[in-house]
Amino acid sequence: MSHSRDQRSGPEDPVHDTPVGEAEPEGSGDPYAKPERPVADGPAVRVSGLTVAAPDGRILLQDSSLTLSPGRLTALTGPSGAGKTTLLRAVTGLLPPGTTRTAGRVDVLGHDVFALPERELRALRGKRLAYVGQDPGSGLNPRMRVRTLIGELAVDRRPEAVRALLAEVRLPDDGSLAARRPGALSGGQQRRVALARALARRPEVLLLDEPTAGLHPELRDEIGELLGHLAREHHLAVAFSCHDPEVVERYADEVVTLGTHLPPPRTHSHTRPARPRKEHRGGPPVLQVRDLHVAFGGVPALDGVDLTVAAGSAAGIVGVSGSGKTTLVRTVVGLQRASSGTVHLAGTPLRTGLRGRGREQRRAVQLVPQNPLGALNPSRTVGATLGRPLRLHRRCAAGEVRERVVDLLEQVGLPPAFADRYPYELSGGQRQRVAIARALAADPEVLICDEVTSALDADTGAAVMDLLTGLRERRGTALVLISHDLRLVADRTDTVTVLESGRVVESGRTAEVFTAPRHPTTRALLGTAEPADLA
Template sequence: MSPYAQVTGLTVAAPGGPALLAGVDLTAHPGRVLALVGASGSGKTTLLRALLGDLPPRAARQAGQARVLGVDVFGCGPDALRELRRRRLAFVGQDPGSALNPRMRVAAVVAETGTGLTRDDIADLLGEVGLADVPDLARRRTVELSGGQQRRVALARALARRPDLLLLDEPTAGLDPAARSEIGTLLRRLAREQGIAVVMSCHDRDLVAEVADDVLELPGGLPAQSSAPRPPGGSRAAAQEAGLRAEGLAAHVGPARLHVLRGVDLHAPAGVAVGVVGPSGSGKTTLLRALVGLHPRSAGTLTLDGLTLHPDVRRRGRELQRRVQFVPQNPMGALNPSVTVGDALLRPVRLHRRRPRPAGPQRVDELLEQVGLSPGHAGRYPHELSGGQRQRVSIARALAAEPDVLICDEVTSALDDGTARAVMDLLTGLREAQGTAVIFASHDLRLVQEYADNVLTV
């Protein structure tokens, strides 16, 4: 049988910039899973978008061809391309939460791309992606879901149209090991039983070895350089009573007001790293957002160095807002697509008056270098960056406020191992040099064991 996707000698570049892809070949067969691997910035997302005929803004094809399900995606007209995407292709991006309408309920989101789906059909699709046991899920709005639940709803939405070619950008990022294995098994079964060609980018080499029939490794990418030396030893004493402290924290989600947090206690003194672990949907993101003041809490107290923090971040005052900063799981949804990286970093520098105004641009360069990016990235827009680069920008923006507490939600889930460790080394350096307390949620238990002083299970 002919391949469902065939790419030959594809070169893509932005004007005046380096090649995003250089002479890439790809073949995706029905009934098989093809994994794209490589360092952050190597072009995995660009290649997936090329199969859609949708290159990043300002990028252009300089050489090569791409045929998908018999259609030349760079040579066909817009009507043919639209029909291909609507009927036979499905794509789930790296930040699915930013692509889901926050006003819509899950059932409507899933049904939107299918044809004549009944309530039972929707329930079956949600069960297929491992969400059958989540109470009241179909009635919840997508903004009320955890990052892992959003990712699986986006996958159910893609499967609703029963595509011939399924394109997935980091489909298991932000999921716990059991959920990753479930999704991997699902993808293999879809390929085998329904003859779907699956092409996915993935940083999880163990999952790739388990799931993929074919592997394409893309060269290049952003070098993973540590910004700070690792401190000796794996833990530190935390005798201080200062820092961020939560006692008896409780919170609920959804129209049925389901409690996902009950009586949670947490203490993050200066310079200490607290890892938050638990299965997808257990409330890790809800906890972090409650600490920041972005999700209402139904019970409990929250203090910073003995000062009571209001449940709503808007009522905390600028200085307390500055002192507690948040890095979300999906940076694409948090970065303004119409604002350059440099302007995004300059705003908190000026807002919190961390440098004299003339020194602002120099501080932007320092922040970019601190997270392993070059000053040249300041002129780029979020859509011109890889997922890993966007995550680094999101971290840099939080660091621009020079916080006392940095709260990170799955900030390494879409990064390759080398880049993930470089990011964690950066956070370790901040703890050592500046006494920053770090609270991070992660499904990567190896990173948690290595980098966390204390671990909280929710």
């Protein structure tokens, strides 16, 4: 699907020979600059000491500051969940639903947006401030044509002005583009139409959330150059969030990094970092399971289980076979219905069972199942299996899928040629690694590994665990590890939960639980020297 779009977008993306700064649209020299705009001398936006809290008291943004000046391109970086989007939205005066500002102020073009009356705030947002969200395609009315979309809010609605705007965002009208609807545009084109729509208002402040996410490098560079051009040539204050260090380094004039000084969460003590030297481990709880009950035909399998996993931390689940470890994680990912209890992902309650969950929620929690043999579709190649989540969740541009698949294979220690193999041509350990790569392809917030190293040799197992640890530190992915290998749990996790017959008998920091076990079950588990005997 996205492939054909890509082809369609091909011919009408011209190669620009001229340097960006000189690429002036034909006709009126500047299609959207406000001629009467006063020359701004101070910053356009000043955010100081802003703290935003989620409904459950979790801090989304702590004491953040941001200054945007006209003519400057400011990049917001930081790990997922660091509050980049929240900060950008705060500048528009519209915080994500349910969240509240507990401290700080936001001044935009001389107005305190949180003190401004609704009507004036709307005027400010409508005329002087433009925000382009993370998924601009979903923000475009699918029933409207491009020319209507751009003209709707435009100061100048003449067809020539619309054409000039399209040329400005490197989408020259070939005669049919302006008549198309968003469904007939590629993702990159949708992004640029959304940008043109934002520019049509002739704003003074332009905010973009991940404008380069999911774009191939060429388009990414084009957008980066375009933003720089807009800031410099048209004296806009531009802020964009980005997780691509290359883009940030190449195009941003200023960089604001968020999320490195997040305070420890106000939750159970066992979510606290066991090793505080690692920065990510003190993140807010990304996964919270409360009082979970699951029964199979009346026989309870889980009886009031609690589990909290902080962002960027690793949680271990141990217990003898049949203690409910797998049932617990299957319930978390929605493959098993719970009879009662709640599962929260980053503060949002998840439905038990898959059918009430959105695609994004399903993407955010990935499970690498225990049984590597049945985990891969026997009639599809490894490449097709790994490519599917990339396409489904738009983790990369259609043209890059093949590259990314090879990249994923390499990460789990498999040669690129494996992309053309069928599962029956792989060993159990190799299938296990493909299953891990498939989970990684979805770019999850929480990665649950059910005995992933059990089918791997010691070296490969260690390499896979290093990969997962690296991912946790780089991306802030929370890790849940089920293992019989207690040495692995001791080495690789911050917190541990001990299950027995569907109940949590002990939980806390791994180091504390393993050095001073309080419950007989834990002692019995630890008393066994060889992990293999525990099964």
